[in-house]
Amino acid sequence: MLFGPCNNQNSAFYFPEVPKNDNWNQKAFVYIATTWKNQPIKTDEMDPKLFKKDEIPYEQMWKTDSFWLPHILNGQKVKADFLFMKNPVTQDFEVVKHQLSCSV
Numbered sequence: 001m002l003f004g005p006c007n008n009q010n011s012a013f014y015f016p017e018v019p020k021n022d023n024w025n026q027k028a029f030v031y032i033a034t035t036w037k038n039q040p041i042k043t044d045e046m047d048p049k050l051f052k053k054d055e056i057p058y059e060q061m062w063k064t065d066s067f068w069l070p071h072i073l074n075g076q077k078v079k080a081d082f083l084f085m086k087n088p089v090t091q092d093f094e095v096v097k098h099q100l101s102c103s104v
Contacts, residue, residue: 012027013084080100
């Protein structure tokens, strides 16, 4: 159970090269809670772990996390838009453009 969660981020992720009927475009919201009751538990989608700020494993996370998470951890609110395009060599999706605005 979370106490006093606060919405700290609104983000949009765009994949224009993916057919619209596959619907990869998405919006995400991040909520921060500084106190909670009980312990987080592992689910099919997440295995919660705690890290020190300077030990966050960004290389194991979504590519966009390193853009916005440091701002959230410093107490800022973030609005971000990310545009992904497919790399013609690797066929991986890469961030080709992003817009980030922060406020207190």
